[in-house]
Amino acid sequence: MPLSPSTLLCLTASTFITPTVSSSLPANANHIFNAIHSSMRQWGSSLNHNGMSFFLATVPEGTQLYHGDWRSEPIQGPEWLAFEAEHALVFTHPMPHHPPPEEGKPGPQPPPPSLQHEPQDSQQVIGRPDRSQAEDGFLHTFAAAKDLRLLYVDGMSAGKTDNGTMDSQDRILFRDGLGEGEGMRDEQKRAELFCQIVNDRWSGRLDGMLRMEAGFEIILCDFSSLEVLQVARVRPSKQGKPGGDIGMHAGQMWLPAVASRYWKIGGDRVALNYDHFVTAYDGAYELDLFPDTESDGNVTRHPRLEHIPSSELEPLRQDLDALIQTHEASESSTNWQAVADMVVDRYGARLHYLASSQASTLQQLQEEIEDIVTPFIDYDQRNTSLEVERCSRQFVRRSMPVRTVAGDAVLSVSRSVCTTLLQALCHTEYDSIVDQIQGLMEYLDWTTWKDCRGCGDHEICLIPMWPMGTVEDYNHPQCRDISQLDGHGPRYWGGRPPRPKPDPLHSDL
Numbered sequence: 001m002p003l004s005p006s007t008l009l010c011l012t013a014s015t016f017i018t019p020t021v022s023s024s025l026p027a028n029a030n031h032i033f034n035a036i037h038s039s040m041r042q043w044g045s046s047l048n049h050n051g052m053s054f055f056l057a058t059v060p061e062g063t064q065l066y067h068g069d070w071r072s073e074p075i076q077g078p079e080w081l082a083f084e085a086e087h088a089l090v091f092t093h094p095m096p097h098h099p100p101p102e103e104g105k106p107g108p109q110p111p112p113p114s115l116q117h118e119p120q121d122s123q124q125v126i127g128r129p130d131r132s133q134a135e136d137g138f139l140h141t142f143a144a145a146k147d148l149r150l151l152y153v154d155g156m157s158a159g160k161t162d163n164g165t166m167d168s169q170d171r172i173l174f175r176d177g178l179g180e181g182e183g184m185r186d187e188q189k190r191a192e193l194f195c196q197i198v199n200d201r202w203s204g205r206l207d208g209m210l211r212m213e214a215g216f217e218i219i220l221c222d223f224s225s226l227e228v229l230q231v232a233r234v235r236p237s238k239q240g241k242p243g244g245d246i247g248m249h250a251g252q253m254w255l256p257a258v259a260s261r262y263w264k265i266g267g268d269r270v271a272l273n274y275d276h277f278v279t280a281y282d283g284a285y286e287l288d289l290f291p292d293t294e295s296d297g298n299v300t301r302h303p304r305l306e307h308i309p310s311s312e313l314e315p316l317r318q319d320l321d322a323l324i325q326t327h328e329a330s331e332s333s334t335n336w337q338a339v340a341d342m343v344v345d346r347y348g349a350r351l352h353y354l355a356s357s358q359a360s361t362l363q364q365l366q367e368e369i370e371d372i373v374t375p376f377i378d379y380d381q382r383n384t385s386l387e388v389e390r391c392s393r394q395f396v397r398r399s400m401p402v403r404t405v406a407g408d409a410v411l412s413v414s415r416s417v418c419t420t421l422l423q424a425l426c427h428t429e430y431d432s433i434v435d436q437i438q439g440l441m442e443y444l445d446w447t448t449w450k451d452c453r454g455c456g457d458h459e460i461c462l463i464p465m466w467p468m469g470t471v472e473d474y475n476h477p478q479c480r481d482i483s484q485l486d487g488h489g490p491r492y493w494g495g496r497p498p499r500p501k502p503d504p505l506h507s508d509l
């Protein structure tokens with residue numbers, strides 16, 4: 001016989017200290033929690049594309065990495081490496097110069113210079129074969145010859161956009177040193193400047209920078225830290241056939257390959273130090289990351305740094321220096337992402353259900369909620385603050401250092417969830433409980449709630465990943481067949497929409 005939760009659990013309602021989302025919470029705990037949860041994941045880092053954090057990262061010795069190039073000669077660096085071979089394949093052909101965007105290719109649009117040998121618009125064409133000779137380039141496969149020490153810039157930080165994806169690196173890491181935005185052509189400069197900073201300011205303590213676009217990539221300063229496994233000629237192009245170019249076909253292989261890393265880079269290919277990292281979300285910096293913008297309905301507000309005076313960013317720059325000077329990516333640290341996963345896995349679907357009004361009566365709704373929190377209740381001795389503590393520390397080992405930015409954020413978010421659930425039992429109106437849960441979900445903004453679920457074998461749940469995607473893909477991600485990935489309507493990253501294509505670009509290369 002179920003106890004009546006509304007009377008039972010509310011005896012101590014007055015002992016609740018804080019409402020669900022109160023001003024006494026540490027600043028941006030929800031955003032820091034989500035940054036940890038989405039780190040090194042293509043899905044969450046694409047949705048929350050304006051990263052505000054820097055982590056020390058290690059790629060273990062022996063990990064395979066790929067570079068696509070029209071040359072077969074040994075690569076020196078600084079150069080680009082991809083984690084997925086299909087991502088590198090896109091760059092095995094010289095990009096057509098000034099491609100008209102209305103051509104509607106499934107490939108890069110505009111073609112990113114990442115993993116490419118030179119800036120898009122480069123005047124230096126010396127030694128570069130003309131396009132007809134260069135159709136079929138080379139895939140270079142490497143293995144890390146030692147543990148690579150990297151600086152991970154989170155979010156879609158390799159997305160060459162004006163939408164804020166590069167704010168953190170350009171303003172904090174490069175200290176506004178790139179000059180006026182040259183967009184993509186700044187990429188070569190970024191690589192060179194990064195490697196120069198590593199030498200001049202950080203005593204060579206890093207090997208490169210880790211970023212994400214549609215796919216994770218590394219800018220590696222010195223390729224002598226890699227072993228060459230293979231340099232292979234890529235699959236030949238079919239001349240004269242629309243869409244028969246491996247470069248274009250590679251575009252079609254590219255998104256499914258990187259989408260397979262939506263939830264995990266996989267294979268322990270990257271380890272992050274969560275105990276010591278730097279984030280602009282840290283309340284200590286008192287930065288106004290969400291300047292007042294017209295909020296147009298469903299569009300998520302994204303943090304920016306562009307409007308913040310340089311002097312206000314100085315403490316963050318100094319902390320980034322100190323992080324690199326005094327810590328190692330390889331030092332042992334707490335896996336706060338694993339704790340965040342336990343929280344999201346335990347509560348994500350249940351909160352979604354509670355907020356959906358599928359429970360038919362108040363009693364049914366409260367029983368659902370009590371089922372979630374019942375393990376934390378001693379029914380002989382009700383004490384709400386103890387119940388909240390037990391609930392929010394369920395996945396935190398006692399040895400974990402909770403007095404860190406990550407520990408603080410993960411615990412704080414867990415407390416918000418647990419407090420809201422225990423408190424919801426005290427409400428006697430169905431609608432007010434649903435309101436509370438919906439308010440909590442808006443605050444949490446977990447990226448799992450946007451997942452399509454149940455896509456077919458030949459489909460992916462498509463979201464914008466630079467340089468691809470539409471506004472509709474962002475607002476309402478759907479399962480899409482991998483031969484039909486180029487959507488219609490306004491482009492998410494700006495630019496003109498592609499014209500409908502005469503040929504579905506089905507190459508049988």
Ligand SMILES: *[C@@H]1O[C@H](CO)[C@@H](O)[C@H](O)[C@H]1NC(C)=O
Binds near residue numbers: 296297299
């Ligand atoms: C928000 O989403 C809802 C449902 O998905 C849709 O009906 C509505 O038009 C959207 N609003 C805006 C401003 O896009």
Ligand SMILES: *[C@@H]1O[C@H](CO)[C@@H](O)[C@H](O)[C@H]1NC(C)=O
Binds near residue numbers: 015383386
């Ligand atoms: C709940 O437990 C805490 C910690 O043991 C104690 O300080 C507090 O007085 C208890 N509250 C009630 C209402 O019993």
Ligand SMILES: *[C@@H]1O[C@H](CO)[C@@H](O)[C@H](O)[C@H]1NC(C)=O
Binds near residue numbers: 493
């Ligand atoms: C990104 O920036 C472009 C160019 O300013 C703009 O057209 C586009 O709407 C922006 N996208 C988002 C999601 O803000």
